[in-house]
Structures are given as C-alpha cells and as structure tokens.
Amino acid sequence: MLVKCYGCGLKIDDTATICPHCGRTSPHISDRRLADAVNDAWTKSGRRVNKTNAGFFAMFLGWLGVHRFYIGKWKSGIFYLLMFFSGVGTIVTIPLSIIESFRFWFMPIDKFKTKYGLE
Structure with missing residues (x-):
C-alpha cells in the first residue's frame, strides 16, 4: 500500500x-x-499534535496563545500574545481560549485535522 x-x-x-x-x-x-x-494528528512538518493536549493548553495558557503555537498556527499565536500584552485584549483572549479548549476536546479527530490543516 x-x-x-x-x-x-x-x-x-x-x-x-x-x-x-x-x-x-x-x-x-x-x-x-x-x-x-488516541486523538493525535500530524503537522505538515511531521510533528505529532494531540487534540486533548491542545485543549489543555487552550484552557490554562490560551490567553498567551500557547495552544495556537502548539497546533502550528503561528500568526494567530502571535495575535493572541499581542492582544494579551495590550491589556484590553485579555478580556477577549481569555474567553476565546476557554471556548477553544472545549472545541478541541469535543471535536471529532477528522474535523480537527481538516479545520487546522493537519494530516
């Protein structure tokens, strides 16, 4: 095959x-x-990404954009960092990251791969 x-x-x-x-x-x-x-996917660079881990990163470090960096979305990760350091953005990034954590946890692996460009 x-x-x-x-x-x-x-x-x-x-x-x-x-x-x-x-x-x-x-x-x-x-x-x-x-x-x-086991809810893993592969990035285009061949690195393994676990959607459960991505959810935990989003829940506990999401306000810094760590979950976005973890799944390979660097631009949005930098956006989260900039929003956090602006002060006002914290009001936006904390709820967004909590919502994304639940999305990661409850999203089927196939949809997770498709949505985030993983293999």
Missing part, C-alpha cells in the same frame, strides 16, 4: 521508514492509525 511522505508529499511504500525521494524519516502507517485512535 502506498502512503504520502510527510516531507515531500510523494507516494512511498507504507513499510518504508525513509523516503527514497527526500530522505526524510516517516512514521509507519501503524503509528498513524494508533495516533488516530
């Missing part, structure tokens, strides 16, 4: 641990299936 390489995006054999095209180490397909079972 062929799967997409996380490095270059070309099709490789699912038993291959290294892409013959770009040389990147790729997790086995069984690891990906296991990740789906």
Whole structure:
C-alpha cells in the first residue's frame, strides 16, 4: 500500500521508514492509525499534535496563545500574545481560549485535522 511522505508529499511504500525521494524519516502507517485512535494528528512538518493536549493548553495558557503555537498556527499565536500584552485584549483572549479548549476536546479527530490543516 502506498502512503504520502510527510516531507515531500510523494507516494512511498507504507513499510518504508525513509523516503527514497527526500530522505526524510516517516512514521509507519501503524503509528498513524494508533495516533488516530488516541486523538493525535500530524503537522505538515511531521510533528505529532494531540487534540486533548491542545485543549489543555487552550484552557490554562490560551490567553498567551500557547495552544495556537502548539497546533502550528503561528500568526494567530502571535495575535493572541499581542492582544494579551495590550491589556484590553485579555478580556477577549481569555474567553476565546476557554471556548477553544472545549472545541478541541469535543471535536471529532477528522474535523480537527481538516479545520487546522493537519494530516
């Protein structure tokens, strides 16, 4: 069975641990299936992202934008930081991050992957 390489995006054999095209180490397909079972997704850079962890980051450190950085959304993470340091933005970022934490926790993994551009 062929799967997409996380490095270059070309099709490789699912038993291959290294892409013959770009040389990147790729997790086995069984690891990906296991990740789906435990609410994990993969970023485009091949880093694992757990939606439960993202929810906890949003709940407890969301006012700083940590959850946005964790899921790979750097621009919105910087926006959260700027809003927090402006003072007035704290009124906005705290409720938003609490709402996002519940979204992360209760969103199905497939929708989470689609919404945040994960694989």
